[in-house]
Amino acid sequence: MALSDLIIKGEKSIAVVGLGYVGLPLAVAFAGKGLKVIGFDISPRKIETLKNGKDPTDEVGDEALKNTSVLFTNDEKELKNASFFIVTVPTPINFDHTPDLTPVISASEIIGRNLTPGSVIVYESTVYPGCTEDTCVPVLEKGSGLSCGTDFKVGYSPERINPGDKVHRLPTIKKIVSGMDRESLEDIKAVYDFIIEAGTFPVSNIRTAEAIKVAENSQRDVNIAFMNELAMVFDRMGIDSGEVIEGMNTKWNALGFRPGLVGGHCIGVDPYYFTYQAERLGVHSTIVLGGRAVNDGMGRFVADAAVKKMKEAGLDPETVKTVILGLTFKENCRDIRNTRVVDIYNRLLEQGIKADICDPGAVKEDVQREYGIELRDIEDIKDCGCIIVAVAHKEYKEMGIEGISKLYARDGKPKVFIDVKGIVPKDVLESSGLVWWRL
Numbered sequence: 001m002a003l004s005d006l007i008i009k010g011e012k013s014i015a016v017v018g019l020g021y022v023g024l025p026l027a028v029a030f031a032g033k034g035l036k037v038i039g040f041d042i043s044p045r046k047i048e049t050l051k052n053g054k055d056p057t058d059e060v061g062d063e064a065l066k067n068t069s070v071l072f073t074n075d076e077k078e079l080k081n082a083s084f085f086i087v088t089v090p091t092p093i094n095f096d097h098t099p100d101l102t103p104v105i106s107a108s109e110i111i112g113r114n115l116t117p118g119s120v121i122v123y124e125s126t127v128y129p130g131c132t133e134d135t136c137v138p139v140l141e142k143g144s145g146l147s148c149g150t151d152f153k154v155g156y157s158p159e160r161i162n163p164g165d166k167v168h169r170l171p172t173i174k175k176i177v178s179g180m181d182r183e184s185l186e187d188i189k190a191v192y193d194f195i196i197e198a199g200t201f202p203v204s205n206i207r208t209a210e211a212i213k214v215a216e217n218s219q220r221d222v223n224i225a226f227m228n229e230l231a232m233v234f235d236r237m238g239i240d241s242g243e244v245i246e247g248m249n250t251k252w253n254a255l256g257f258r259p260g261l262v263g264g265h266c267i268g269v270d271p272y273y274f275t276y277q278a279e280r281l282g283v284h285s286t287i288v289l290g291g292r293a294v295n296d297g298m299g300r301f302v303a304d305a306a307v308k309k310m311k312e313a314g315l316d317p318e319t320v321k322t323v324i325l326g327l328t329f330k331e332n333c334r335d336i337r338n339t340r341v342v343d344i345y346n347r348l349l350e351q352g353i354k355a356d357i358c359d360p361g362a363v364k365e366d367v368q369r370e371y372g373i374e375l376r377d378i379e380d381i382k383d384c385g386c387i388i389v390a391v392a393h394k395e396y397k398e399m400g401i402e403g404i405s406k407l408y409a410r411d412g413k414p415k416v417f418i419d420v421k422g423i424v425p426k427d428v429l430e431s432s433g434l435v436w437w438r439l
């Protein structure tokens with residue numbers, strides 16, 4: 001009987017290795033369909049939190065977590081009971097923008113030590129084409145003493161979830177699947193088909209599946225970089241890029257991208273996995289690296305625009321009370337990793353402006369630990385002269401310009417409003433009496 005049939009019948013178990021934004025929803029989804037699931041993470045703190053029914057990602061919710069049958073553990077020996085492994089550990093970059101494969105290698109070592117013949121290992125972590133077969137497989141073989149292709153098989157299935165997005169969710173996003181041969185592909189496809197309502201899209205080999213992931217995120221990064229470049233130039237020309245984009249979007253083939261900060265651990269990171277491997281093969285990436293450079297400079301650009309507006313309004317930026325609303329790397333999510341809002345903060349700091357930062361979802365302790373910044377409660381914010389809305393959280397949209405304006409000082413001086421994400425319509429800004437700027 002095929003491995004997938006045994007998994008679906010509950011006679012064999014799935015192990016999800018790495019229980020973050022990607023791994024946790026997967027584990028809970030498989031368990032929700034009645035499959036036997038082991039959820040493994042090296043972090044004892046993470047396992048404790050999950051066992052207590054607390055979902056730190058907000059992706060599955062505390063209620064679903066309390067009711068799930070997933071066996072949460074940080075005891076790697078439990079992995080001996082699994083036959084189908086899904087690897088969902090982080091793939092960050094080093095300081096020099098090269099891939100940091102430490103977690104993927106460490107997860108492969110752990111699986112290798114506990115691997116039994118007949119198993120399938122699917123990598124979901126974002127990697128460059130070739131990484132699964134060239135880097136992970138030798139680690140699995142060394143740890144297990146088994147041979148890939150005869151004793152166990154591997155596959156790759158990139159993850160496309162979009163944290164905070166309640167429309168594009170795990171079951172509703174078509175999933176790319178690949179395997180090292182026909183048999184492994186069939187098993188992998190059947191297992192994912194069990195939870196993915198949108199269906200799976202099999203591709204012919206693992207490298208192609210790995211390439212799809214870095215290509216789709218690089219595509220997004222480059223397109224946003226193009227909009228950012230337009231926005232910087234139109235700003236010099238005194239043209240409101242928001243209105244240019246609205247106009248552009250009336251054409252049938254407009255792509256619909258907007259300028260903005262590009263942070264997080266996917267769009268701002270994955271292109272470097274592509275360029276790393278491209279460079280190793282002797283191809284210098286001009287477009288993708290160019291896009292990265294543009295996007296990495298946007299925090300500075302926004303901060304400089306804010307300072308310019310304060311000066312134009314006749315204010316002394318160093319004495320103007322400035323607040324940044326939003327710190328997470330994107331709206332309606334708690335994730336602060338690689339947020340580029342800190343670039344705004346740091347650039348202001350360089351110019352003698354110590355801004356306060358608020359965020360409705362970010363965890364204060366995490367912000368302190370990661371960035372050394374003390375997050376403020378919005379209830380304590382008052383008497384501002386400059387407000388920068390950096391992240392379009394629903395809370396700020398709901399406040400609208402009326403609610404946000406309550407944070408300004410009532411001292412008769414001009415007030416500056418920087419709308420990075422364009423959450424306030426232009427006509428509202430124009431009649432607001434504020435000195436405003438938007439990206």
Ligand SMILES: NC(=O)c1ccc[n+]([C@@H]2O[C@H](COP(=O)([O-])OP(=O)(O)OC[C@H]3O[C@@H](n4cnc5c(N)ncnc54)[C@H](O)[C@@H]3O)[C@@H](O)[C@H]2O)c1
Pocket residue numbers: 017018019020021022023040041042043046088089090091103104106107108110124125126127159160161162163265266
């Ligand atoms: N978050 C997203 O939106 C998203 C979307 C698509 C793809 N991805 C990719 O998926 C992968 C996972 O991302 P994430 O956001 O879920 O990461 P995350 O940081 O939220 O979670 C990763 C988990 O893996 C655990 N871990 C680290 N090393 C481990 C090891 N050796 N063994 C077991 N557990 C280990 C960590 O403790 C953590 O709980 C990355 O490659 C990422 O690029 C993420």
